[in-house]
Amino acid sequence: MEKRKTILDVKDLQTSFFTDNGEIPAVDHVDFHIREGEVLGIVGESGCGKSVTSLSVMGLVPKPPGKIVGGEILFEDDDLLKKSEKKMQKIRGNEIAMIFQEPMTSLNPLFTIGNQMTESMLIHNKKWSKKQIHKKAVEMLQLVGLPRSEEIMKEYPHQLSGGMRQRVMIAMALVCDPKVLIADEPTTALDVTTQAQILKLIRQLNEKLNTAVMLITHDLGVVAETCERVVVMYAGQVIEEGPVDKIFQNPEHPYTQGLIKSVPDVRKKESRLHSIPGNVPLPGTIQQGCKFRDRCAFAFDRCFNEDPSLYQTSDSQKTRCFLYDKKEGANLDDKTITQS
Amino acid sequence: MTKPLLKVNNLKKHFPVHGGILGKTVGHVKAVNDVSFQVNEGETLGIVGESGCGKSTTGRMLVRLLEATDGSIEFDGKELTTLSSGEMRKIRKDIQMVFQDPYASLNPRHTIEKILSEPLVVHGVKGEKERKRQVHEFLKIVGLNAQHAKRYPHQFSGGQRQRIGIARALMTNPKLIIADEPVSALDVSIQAQVLNLMQDLQKQFNLTYIFIAHDLGVVRHISDRIGVMYLGKMVEMSDAEKLYQEPLHPYTQALLSAVPVPDPEFDKDETVLEGDMPSPVDPPSGCAFHTRCPFKMDVCTKEIPEYREVKDGHYVACHLYNETSNNDITNQKEEAFT
Numbered sequence: 295m296e297k298r299k300t301i302l303d304v305k306d307l308q309t310s311f312f313t314d315n316g317e318i319p320a321v322d323h324v325d326f327h328i329r330e331g332e333v334l335g336i337v338g339e340s341g342c343g344k345s346v347t348s349l350s351v352m353g354l355v356p357k358p359p360g361k362i363v364g365g366e367i368l369f370e371d372d373d374l375l376k377k378s379e380k381k382m383q384k385i386r387g388n389e390i391a392m393i394f395q396e397p398m399t400s401l402n403p404l405f406t407i408g409n410q411m412t413e414s415m416l417i418h419n420k421k422w423s424k425k426q427i428h429k430k431a432v433e434m435l436q437l438v439g440l441p442r443s444e445e446i447m448k449e450y451p452h453q454l455s456g457g458m459r460q461r462v463m464i465a466m467a468l469v470c471d472p473k474v475l476i477a478d479e480p481t482t483a484l485d486v487t488t489q490a491q492i493l494k495l496i497r498q499l500n501e502k503l504n505t506a507v508m509l510i511t512h513d514l515g516v517v518a519e520t521c522e523r524v525v526v527m528y529a530g531q532v533i534e535e536g537p538v539d540k541i542f543q544n545p546e547h548p549y550t551q552g553l554i555k556s557v558p559d560v561r562k563k564e565s566r567l568h569s570i571p572g573n574v575p576l577p578g579t580i581q582q583g584c585k586f587r588d589r590c591a592f593a594f595d596r597c598f599n600e601d602p603s604l605y606q607t608s609d610s611q612k613t614r615c616f617l618y619d620k621k622e623g624a625n626l627d628d629k630t631i632t633q634s
Numbered sequence: 635m636t637k638p639l640l641k642v643n644n645l646k647k648h649f650p651v652h653g654g655i656l657g658k659t660v661g662h663v664k665a666v667n668d669v670s671f672q673v674n675e676g677e678t679l680g681i682v683g684e685s686g687c688g689k690s691t692t693g694r695m696l697v698r699l700l701e702a703t704d705g706s707i708e709f710d711g712k713e714l715t716t717l718s719s720g721e722m723r724k725i726r727k728d729i730q731m732v733f734q735d736p737y738a739s740l741n742p743r744h745t746i747e748k749i750l751s752e753p754l755v756v757h758g759v760k761g762e763k764e765r766k767r768q769v770h771e772f773l774k775i776v777g778l779n780a781q782h783a784k785r786y787p788h789q790f791s792g793g794q795r796q797r798i799g800i801a802r803a804l805m806t807n808p809k810l811i812i813a814d815e816p817v818s819a820l821d822v823s824i825q826a827q828v829l830n831l832m833q834d835l836q837k838q839f840n841l842t843y844i845f846i847a848h849d850l851g852v853v854r855h856i857s858d859r860i861g862v863m864y865l866g867k868m869v870e871m872s873d874a875e876k877l878y879q880e881p882l883h884p885y886t887q888a889l890l891s892a893v894p895v896p897d898p899e900f901d902k903d904e905t906v907l908e909g910d911m912p913s914p915v916d917p918p919s920g921c922a923f924h925t926r927c928p929f930k931m932d933v934c935t936k937e938i939p940e941y942r943e944v945k946d947g948h949y950v951a952c953h954l955y956n957e958t959s960n961n962d963i964t965n966q967k968e969e970a971f972t
Contacts, residue, residue: 490892519902570826
């Protein structure tokens with residue numbers, strides 16, 4: 295694989311929410327990076343901090359109660375956390391754009407599609423004439439596969455179906471040629487056949503425009519079909535990272551293994567699904583040690599007393615689990631996780 | 635030979651659409667349009683389809699939370715559509731429902747004990763002590779414990795709430811449980827727990843399930859037979875394994891190929907269905923799927939395909955499988971692919 299430049303580098307990000315019950319660390323020392331033109335998947339179950347991570351990158355964490363308490367977000371080697379709100383506004387929507395889960399609620403029902411399509415260009419490209427902007431908006435709508443785009447410019451969101459609205463959202467996000475597109479559960483609210491259309495579109499646009507995509511999802515199927523690399527999050531932490539084919543063939547972290555096994559596969563029928571016992575711990579309840587230990591079949595003393603770090607297990611794969619710590623090498627044999 | 639517990643014939647539900655200044659009825663949403671099926675004792679019938687296909691409306695009509703516009707529902711030899719509300723209440727002891735949203739379907743002001751003993755009160759179980767004993771028993775059966783009875787819904791996670799929803803459905807010792815998207819609001823790891831629980835309970839209590847869902851993976855896992863709905867109609871129904879190995883209706887084929895497979899190595903059929911589901915107010919003429927069908931023929935725009943058995947226990951509503959055009963099927967398909 296050719297070496298591509300890292301475009302977004304998140305280092306040791308910590309985002310907390312300050313509530314009546316004290317500080318709740320939603321994003322707990324998260325590291326990851328996206329290279330130019332890459333599709334990175336961030337996968338995890340509800341409450342794992344994947345959405346707060348993306349909001350942190352965009353500088354959209356509601357404050358109060360939220361606050362980024364530490365770390366760096368380097369976009370083209372520039373720390374976004376040090377930027378003023380005014381400078382962030384120039385980046386947001388222009389360099390880094392975002393699409394959201396609910397295409398119904400993220401479009402303003404009172405304005406036409408054309409109105410909303412051109413808004414970000416009016417803000418970011420002050421030199422363009424109205425005509426140029428209109429032309430670009432129509433082009434974008436065609437690019438995302440909407441027929442009769444001239445008419446759609448004059449229509450209101452309620453006149454479009456869910457899939458069409460999500461296409462409009464994508465067109466709107468890409469209208470300023472951003473370098474990074476953050477897609478937060480872009481297909482969760484859609485039906486499977488529509489989901490397949492939108493995922494195909496995201497892949498095509500990624501190839502055509504070379505926009506890096508950070509795809510946040512809970513669906514491992516979506517990750518397998520769309521992404522090149524994947525970051526698995528659990529309880530606010532990155533617990534595994536690596537190329538998609540490796541993660542699915544050889545998941546290392548017990549949580550990733552359990553998660554992959556618990557997805558009912560359309561291709562075959564299992565007599566019984568694998569399930570991970572217990573529930574995701576509430577944020578902040580586990581102060582020390584591995585966050586997954588209470589649900590893990592391999593937990594041992596160390597998991598309760600020490601925080602595991604993200605161990606580099608191969609050139610491209612990292613895992614936050616003591617089973618992969620070289621120091622544990624001696625007793626690793628009897629703990630080696632068999633894949634069955 | 636298992637006997638049918640539930641027989642549904644030509645079930646319809648048309649919601650009137652009002653419009654204009656006088657609020658006159660200007661049309662009907664044909665949410666469920668002539669659906670027939672039967673459910674055998676002890677089996678799980680899965681009903682799949684995308685939003686707006688009428689699967690939930692069908693489920694609700696079976697317990698008469700919605701009144702059917704037309705058609706018959708025969709449960710255990712009794713016709714349900716003509717029963718008075720008092721008689722229907724007695725029948726509901728045998729037909730219970732589990733809902734999708736475990737957050738919205740439990741009353742936040744009631745303790746779990748109150749929620750679970752309500753069905754017992756309604757169906758005349760006397761004595762608070764006895765009711766309490768049963769509540770505790772069923773909490774244990776669904777994997778919770780007796781201490782949980784004193785708590786309120788907000789103190790539970792989504793998965794635990796769905797367990798409570800299932801316990802509530804079990805309280806009256808029903809024969810048939812209609813589960814409307816019971817796991818779609820849950821995370822994958824929790825979803826697997828709840829599905830396993832439902833399978834265990836089915837064996838333990840000899841339950842019959844109607845499992846309504848949009849996730850084809852989940853449905854395959856739990857169902858014995860599966861029906862696929864599109865725009866208010868049943869387009870295909872067969873044995874679960876047969877449906878996945880040899881889907882006959884073009885819509886079923888498209889639906890199956892659209893499901894993301896959690897395996898990057900898997901070489902998938904890349905046919906993506908174009909367009910959106912048409913409005914049920916004004917469904918397309920002939921076969922409702924013809925606007926998106928890759929195998930569309932002239933007859934599809936004119937005639938409604940008959941829903942019939944084409945193979946042993948495999949029902950489909952598609953002109954491709956008409957006896958007259960039987961020989962052309964393979965040709966047709968090849969043509970469409972090239």
